[in-house]
Amino acid sequence: MKKILLMITFLYSSFLIGQSGVSPDKVVTPPEKVVFTFQKEYPGKVPVWTLKYVGDDDDEIRYEAKFKTDKNTNALAIYDNLGVLKAFELQIPFSQLPQKAQTYLKKNYPASAIKESAVVVDDKNKTTYEVGIQKNAKFYDIVFDKNGGFDVIIEKD
Known part of the structure; x- marks a missing residue:
């Protein structure tokens, strides 16, 4: 009887370990509606899907599709x-940022601190620009409005 209880305990433990939940940034397979919408909007593109929890209480799920639009340009569809597109982010060169944003960045950060730049269009068709900056071993996103006006700095983990 003790052996049977021991076997059941080990079996039960292995199931619990396997049910540890979905961690952020873990590669996942999204629902069929999400995959269908992505394939319709970006035919022939091969995404890497991740899952994020957002909202006030992390109670909303977002599926992020990272993919290449061409061999040198990365994109992200959320x-x-x-299956409703919430945002689209496209990597762009520094020179494609609005002039006002370029001036602000050149004045406040060395060129070596600028790691990436992107244009972001959300589900309300609002366009912003995000520039990834590394300063003092921390990574920040600096957000500019569509005209290049400074909006906010967001610290990234």
Whole structure:
């Protein structure tokens, strides 16, 4: 009887370990609606899907599709669980940022601190520009409005 209880305990433990949940940035397979919408909008592109929790209480799920638009340009499409596109981010060169944003960055940061830049269009068709900066071993996103006006700095983990 003790052997049977011991075997059941080990079996049960292995199931619990396997059910540890979905961690952020873990590669996942999104719902069919999400995959269908992505394939319709970006035919022939091969995404790497990750899952993020957002919202006030991390109660909303977002599926992020990272993919290449061409061999040198990265893109990110973010969907809710119903397949509605919530945002699209496209990597751009520094020279494609609005002039006002370029001036601000050149004045406040050395060129070596600028790691990436992107244009972001959300589900309300609002365009912003995000520039990734590394300063004092920390990574920040500096956000500019569509005209290049400074908006906010967001510290990244």
